[in-house]
Amino acid sequence: MKAADIMTVPVHSVRAEDTVAHAVQQMLQRRISGLPVVDQAGNLVGLVTEGDFLRRSETGTDKRRPHWLQFLLGPGRGAEDYTRSHARMVGEIMTTDVATVTEDAPLADIVRIMEKRRVKRVPVLRDGKVIGIVSRANLMHALAGVLGELRPTSDSDAHIQQQIMTELRKQDWTPLGSTSIVVRNGVVHLWGTIFDERERVALKVLAGAIAGVKAVEDHLVWVEPISGFYLTPPAA
Known part of the structure; x- marks a missing residue:
C-alpha cells in the first residue's frame, strides 16, 4: 500500500499570516489536530499542530522555569518559549522543517519517518503542493482493513x-x-x-x-x- 491509498483528502490548510485564533477554530471545527501552512501559490511552508497551542499565556500553561535553569539554558530558550506562548500569527509558531512524502511513498517509509521524527502526521506533496495527509489514524484504518x-x-x-x-x-x-x-x-x-x-x-x-x-x-x-x-x- 502507498500514501495515495490511505491519505486524507481534501486537505484543509492555513496561511502563515492567519491568526492563531483562526487556526485553533479551524482545528476545532474540522476535528483535526494539525494543519499544513501554505503560501499564496499553495506551496507547503510549514505545519501547525495542537501541540503548538499547549503552552499558552491565555490559559496559564506557559513555561515558567526556575531562574537558575533559565540561566543555564541561556536567553535564547526563554525567548523561544515566550514566542510560542504569546504569538498571534501562525507563521510565528509553525514548524518549518516538515517531513513530507510523495503519493507513491510506501507505508513502511511513512512509518519510519513518523518514528524518526516523532510526528503524528506527514503531508503528501505533488509538485510542492499538499494533496493529502497521512496520519496515525489513517495507518490504523489501513491495518483494520488488512486484519x-x-x-x-x-x-x-x-x-x-x-x-x-x-x-x-x-x-x-x-x-x-x-x-x-x-x-x-x-x-x-x-x-x-x-x-x-x-x-x-x-x-x-x-x-x-x-x-x-x-x-x-x-x-x-x-x-x-x-x-x-x-x-x-x-x-x-
Missing part, C-alpha cells in the same frame, strides 16, 4: 469504493479525517470514529445509495467530543 481482510477484491469493489469517496468529498459534513471506507464483495464496511450520531446515519444512507452496494456494515465508534466517552456500533 479484517476487507480490502477490495475486484474491480467492481474498487469502483464502488471510489464512487463513495467521490460523493463524500462533495459533502461538508463528512468526517473524512477520522473514517475509512472499505468494500468487499459489494458490502461496504464503515470504519473509524464519528463525533455525532447523525453522521452514522448519513454515512450509511450515502453508501447504501451507490449502485452495486449489497449491504452496509457499520463498525464506526462514536466519541463524545467533550468527555471523550465512546460507544461501539449498536447491535443489529
Whole structure:
C-alpha cells in the first residue's frame, strides 16, 4: 500500500499570516489536530499542530522555569518559549522543517519517518503542493482493513469504493479525517470514529445509495467530543 491509498483528502490548510485564533477554530471545527501552512501559490511552508497551542499565556500553561535553569539554558530558550506562548500569527509558531512524502511513498517509509521524527502526521506533496495527509489514524484504518481482510477484491469493489469517496468529498459534513471506507464483495464496511450520531446515519444512507452496494456494515465508534466517552456500533 502507498500514501495515495490511505491519505486524507481534501486537505484543509492555513496561511502563515492567519491568526492563531483562526487556526485553533479551524482545528476545532474540522476535528483535526494539525494543519499544513501554505503560501499564496499553495506551496507547503510549514505545519501547525495542537501541540503548538499547549503552552499558552491565555490559559496559564506557559513555561515558567526556575531562574537558575533559565540561566543555564541561556536567553535564547526563554525567548523561544515566550514566542510560542504569546504569538498571534501562525507563521510565528509553525514548524518549518516538515517531513513530507510523495503519493507513491510506501507505508513502511511513512512509518519510519513518523518514528524518526516523532510526528503524528506527514503531508503528501505533488509538485510542492499538499494533496493529502497521512496520519496515525489513517495507518490504523489501513491495518483494520488488512486484519479484517476487507480490502477490495475486484474491480467492481474498487469502483464502488471510489464512487463513495467521490460523493463524500462533495459533502461538508463528512468526517473524512477520522473514517475509512472499505468494500468487499459489494458490502461496504464503515470504519473509524464519528463525533455525532447523525453522521452514522448519513454515512450509511450515502453508501447504501451507490449502485452495486449489497449491504452496509457499520463498525464506526462514536466519541463524545467533550468527555471523550465512546460507544461501539449498536447491535443489529
